[in-house]
Every structure is written in structure tokens, then in C-alpha cells.
Amino acid sequence: MTLATSFRSLIQARHEGGDHSSAARFLRECRDALAPAELSVPAALLADAGAAQWCREHQLSVDVASVGKLNSAVAADIDPWLLTVDAHGFTAAELAQMADLGVGRVVVDDVAQVAELGACADQPLDVVVQQEDSDALDAVVVAVLTRRTLRLIGVRGGGDPAVAVGLLIEQLDHIRRHHDCLLTRVYLGGVAIGYPQTTAAGVRAVGVAVDEAATDACATLRFPRPVVVIGPS
Numbered sequence: 001m002t003l004a005t006s007f008r009s010l011i012q013a014r015h016e017g018g019d020h021s022s023a024a025r026f027l028r029e030c031r032d033a034l035a036p037a038e039l040s041v042p043a044a045l046l047a048d049a050g051a052a053q054w055c056r057e058h059q060l061s062v063d064v065a066s067v068g069k070l071n072s073a074v075a076a077d078i079d080p081w082l083l084t085v086d087a088h089g090f091t092a093a094e095l096a097q098m099a100d101l102g103v104g105r106v107v108v109d110d111v112a113q114v115a116e117l118g119a120c121a122d123q124p125l126d127v128v129v130q131q132e133d134s135d136a137l138d139a140v141v142v143a144v145l146t147r148r149t150l151r152l153i154g155v156r157g158g159g160d161p162a163v164a165v166g167l168l169i170e171q172l173d174h175i176r177r178h179h180d181c182l183l184t185r186v187y188l189g190g191v192a193i194g195y196p197q198t199t200a201a202g203v204r205a206v207g208v209a210v211d212e213a214a215t216d217a218c219a220t221l222r223f224p225r226p227v228v229v230i231g232p233s
Helices: 003-008 022-034 043-047 049-058 067-075 092-101 111-120 134-145 161-179 200-221
Strands: 038-042 061-064 083-086 105-108 125-129 150-157 185-191 227-232
Touching: 022 038, 022 049, 022 200, 038 043, 043 049, 043 061, 043 067, 061 067, 067 083, 067 092, 092 111, 105 111, 111 125, 111 134, 111 150, 125 134, 134 150, 134 161, 150 161, 161 185, 161 200, 185 200, 200 227
Parallel strands: 038 061, 038 227, 061 083, 083 105, 105 125, 125 150, 150 185, 185 227
Antiparallel strands: none
8 A cells, every 4th residue: 555545545434432452551551651751652553453542542642663654553543643753764755745644743864854844844844853963963953943834843862761861851952052942842762662571560660760860851951841752662
């Protein structure tokens, strides 16, 4: 199935009824254990009908990392505004179709992606930057800020979540100081929480570690507490 075909065949009816699956219960436990951080569900879990239904009912955001996973999310009737799409690997034509769909957020990691998105986005589109190198980060940030239809809302990174959240808040502080732009969201991608192997206690441990690290970083930098979004692997 092509990306264009998926867009044309977007399911209109909501899935109703049915018992929630063990995967859905796992997602509920993750959401509760990670609070105050927010949970973003990997699109692969939408293959489980109960998990997909639970995501729709509770309006959870969904992480999409490929055209195939975007097709899956559309087929599972996830509202496009709930999707956080990693633009890496998308062609210019696919980026244009994605923008037309009205996805909620797009993760970019280079200036070329920003130029392609800016050229095709007719409506304001929220953008998240992922870039570890400070010079490259500045270049991508400037590219987003100078595009009329793109709105920079946060940064994303990976690795050990307790370490990564501190580094990402440092990036937010850098952007505030160098670009006079206060961003409010931090995305932690590929966090080692997996279904069904991770226990509830393991999920809670991640949540506590991230919360403590975010608190310490914000206090040290005197930075307003951002929303932290955790995307399991």
C-alpha cells in the first residue's frame, strides 16, 4: 500500500467495543508510571487491536519512524494530529503528503528536511529538532525559525533517559540564550521500555529517574520545567 493510497483510504468510523488487550493494559501502566512525563506509543504496537483502540480512546500520541508505520497508524484510525513523525528517510513527495494529512509534529535533523517541509506546508506545522552537534543544531533551529509555516516546539534525543533529559534541557537553554526562543517540550526517543518484557517496577524506575534528572537540570539552569515525552523502543 502506498502512502497516497493510505491517505485516500483513511478510516472514518471509530472502532467501538471489545476487551482491551494485555498490550493495552501495559500501555496504561506505562502512562501512569511515567507521570508527570507523557507517554508516546511506538506505532508498532498499533498492530495489536486492543492497544490501538486504547490509544484512540485516550488520545495518546504515537511515534512514527517510517512511511510504513505512518500507513499503519492511518489504517488504525489514529487521528493525524496525534502523530509524531520522524522525517528522516522520507522523500520530498512523502513529506508533502504527510503535511497535507495534518500530522501533529515532525522531527527534523537537517536543514534540507526543513526546507522541504517549509516549501510544502500550507498550514502551521509543529517541528521538533533532533541534533547533538551544537553548530548543526543552531543551523536547523535558524532554518525552522525563518519558515513562516513551521513552529519550533522542542528537541528530541536518545540514549540513557536520565542522562538524555538533562542534555536536552541544556539544548533548550542554549536555544533560549542564542535564539531568544523559549521551547517547552523534550522528547526522549527509543527508551528501553518494551512490551511485554519490562515490568511495572522497571517502568516506574525510568519515570522516577527522568523526573529527578529534569528537576535537577531545570534548577541548575534556571529553566522553566518543560513537558517531557517518553517514547518506548
